[in-house]
Every structure is written in C-alpha cells, then in structure tokens.
Amino acid sequence: MTRWRPLADDLDPRVREFTEHLRRQVDRGGLSAAALAEATGYSRSSWERYLSARLLPPRYAVVALAQVTGADPRHLVTLWEVAERAWSRAEDRHDVTMEAGRVAEARAALGEFGPPPGSAPAPRRSRRALVLFAAGAVAVVLAVAGVGLLGGGGGGTGRAADARAPHPSRTARAAELPSGVKCTGATCTGEDPExxxxxxxxxxxTASAWIGGAYVETRYSEVCAAAWARISAAALGDTLTVGPAGASGPAQRTRIGRTAAAYTPMLAAPAPAAVRACATLASGLHGCATPLATP
Incomplete structure (x- = not known):
C-alpha cells in the first residue's frame, strides 16, 4: 500500500491533510490492506475508503491504526477532530444543495402540468374576494374565541384551554434546538447520544486519559447539556462509567462486550466539569479521564 491514488481535487484541505497522515502511517508500518484490516478489526474495504478519503474513519479506527503503527494517537485524533468538523460541514452543504435541487425539480414538474382540462384560471377579482372572505372568517372565529375566554370567568373552558396550551419554556427550548437534536438537559439522561x-x-x-491499554474520554454536548463516557481499545469485561464529579450520585455505565469501542448513555450536566468519565478494566486497573487544558 505504498502507491496511492490521487485524492479528489475538491477535497477539503483539512480532510486531505488528515488522510495523507493516515497514508504515511500505513507506509511506515509496511502494512498491506489485509494486514491492516486484521490488526484493527475494520474491514479491508473500509480502510480502502478511509485511505482514499471517500469516507471519514471513526475515531476508534484512528486510535487502532495509531496503536498498530506505533504513532501517538493524540496527534492523529486531533487531526481527525479537525477533519470531522470539516467533513460534517461539507455534508450539511451537500444536503442543503440536494434538497434545493429536489425542490426545484418538484416545482418544475408541477409547473409542467396545467390546470385540469376544461378549467379556466380564476379571475383576479374572484381570488381577492376569496381572500377577503377568509380574512373575515378568521376575524369572526378569533372574536368568538375571545368572548368565550372572557366570559368563562373561573369556569372550566379557560382552564381547559390553558391545559391544552404548550408550556412556554418547553416550546422555547424545543425551538432553540438544532435540527436533529431531540433532547436537552434531564430529558437526555439515559439516552443514546448518537x-x-x-x-x-x-x-x-473535554477530558481524556490512557488507562492501561484503553483510551477513555469524557464527551460533552453543550447543545444537549449532557455528557457521556467513551472508550476505545477496550477489552472484554472492561466497565465504563460517567457520573457526578467529586460527589456520589446517579451514574450511567456500560460493560464492554466483543467490540473494542463503546460509550455510555448520557447524563445531564450543566458543564463538563460537573461529570467524570472512569473505567475499570477487567484486569482490575481503575482510572478516570483528566480534563483537557483549555486554550
């Protein structure tokens, strides 16, 4: 695997740099595609896509490659995080472009079909009359609703309307969440972060540490106001936990099975410092992630 195909010309520079680093590590290790797959647990076809920048590898694959080639995983992971952000932004732009294209096609297709046979376009005066009629109907409905609420006094009609109305704070929080985010704070506890x-x-x-041969991280989402623990290069029987920092309290944990990477469910946290990720290895070794230095 010493002769590589050229990367795409329009590839993001950050993704290009990361991919070139991966290639150099593979070259230095003298690994074939088959040997790389056997050593890391990721298939040969997956590595071919990773090393041609057709697909961004998961963090766990990057850590596994570093261990196999003797590279410092922290440096590769740092480059991966930069590449991941660039990759995500590129995917978002692609999704928006594709959606705009689909909408344009739909509008064009609808425009190709004229009005039903035998029908004539509505005169402008008729459309205006319909608009005025609709506006008047809405005004009447609002007026009746207002009378009902004012005349209800302390009766049940007003209370029923209040009960049906969404809670303002919940509505505001839901409106503030980015697309695809489904929880925040306490509603995230016990849920899968992905x-x-x-x-x-x-x-x-926000925190990381090598505990024996396992790499443990505290992952924090400010949008979701929640944290979870993640482990890579783990072994069967290792236990991963995320809980309150410096105090006892409810925690989320997971036990490692056959996969070398895993993460816990989320735990609501107002800030990264409020939680701590720890691991107890099957060998008995125990340790916790150390907060990263802030720039």
Whole structure:
C-alpha cells in the first residue's frame, strides 16, 4: 500500500491533510490492506475508503491504526477532530444543495402540468374576494374565541384551554434546538447520544486519559447539556462509567462486550466539569479521564 491514488481535487484541505497522515502511517508500518484490516478489526474495504478519503474513519479506527503503527494517537485524533468538523460541514452543504435541487425539480414538474382540462384560471377579482372572505372568517372565529375566554370567568373552558396550551419554556427550548437534536438537559439522561443527535458536530472531548491499554474520554454536548463516557481499545469485561464529579450520585455505565469501542448513555450536566468519565478494566486497573487544558 505504498502507491496511492490521487485524492479528489475538491477535497477539503483539512480532510486531505488528515488522510495523507493516515497514508504515511500505513507506509511506515509496511502494512498491506489485509494486514491492516486484521490488526484493527475494520474491514479491508473500509480502510480502502478511509485511505482514499471517500469516507471519514471513526475515531476508534484512528486510535487502532495509531496503536498498530506505533504513532501517538493524540496527534492523529486531533487531526481527525479537525477533519470531522470539516467533513460534517461539507455534508450539511451537500444536503442543503440536494434538497434545493429536489425542490426545484418538484416545482418544475408541477409547473409542467396545467390546470385540469376544461378549467379556466380564476379571475383576479374572484381570488381577492376569496381572500377577503377568509380574512373575515378568521376575524369572526378569533372574536368568538375571545368572548368565550372572557366570559368563562373561573369556569372550566379557560382552564381547559390553558391545559391544552404548550408550556412556554418547553416550546422555547424545543425551538432553540438544532435540527436533529431531540433532547436537552434531564430529558437526555439515559439516552443514546448518537440516537438523540447530541454527538458528532454537537459534541467535544473535554477530558481524556490512557488507562492501561484503553483510551477513555469524557464527551460533552453543550447543545444537549449532557455528557457521556467513551472508550476505545477496550477489552472484554472492561466497565465504563460517567457520573457526578467529586460527589456520589446517579451514574450511567456500560460493560464492554466483543467490540473494542463503546460509550455510555448520557447524563445531564450543566458543564463538563460537573461529570467524570472512569473505567475499570477487567484486569482490575481503575482510572478516570483528566480534563483537557483549555486554550
């Protein structure tokens, strides 16, 4: 795997740099595609896509490659995080472009079909009359509703309307969440961070540590106001936990099975410092992630 195909010309420079670093590590290790797949647990076809920048590898694959080639995983992970943000923004732009294209096609298709046979365009005066009629009907409905509310006094009609109305704070919080994010704060506790849209571009690593041969991180999402623990290069029987920092309280944990990477459910947290990610290895070794230095 020493002769590489040229990367796409329109590839983001940050993704290009990261991919070139991966290629250099593979070259230095003298690994074939088959050997790389066997050593990391990721398939040969996956690595071919990763190393041609057709797909961004998961963090766990990057850590596994670093371990196999003897590279410092922290440096590769730093480059991966930069590439991931660039990759996510490119995907967002692509989605918006594709959606705009689909909308344009739909509008054009609808424009190709004229009015039903035998029908004539409505005169402008008729459309104006319909608009005025609709506006008058809305005004009447609002007036009747206002009378009902004012005349209800302390009766049940007003209370029923209040009960049906959404809670203002809940409505405001839901409106503030980015597209795809499905929870915030306490509603995130016990939920899967990826399934609820809190991971990816909405999360960052705030603490990390090597515990034996396992790499443990605290992941925090400000949008979701929640945190979770993540582990890579883990072994069967290792246990991962995220809980309150410096105090006892409810925690989320997961036990490692056959996969070398895993993460816990989320725990609501007002700030990264409020939680701590820890791991207890099957060997008995225990440790916790150390907060990263802030720039």
């Amino acid at each position: 399934g609820m849209g809190c991971g990816g571009a909405h999360a960052r690593t």
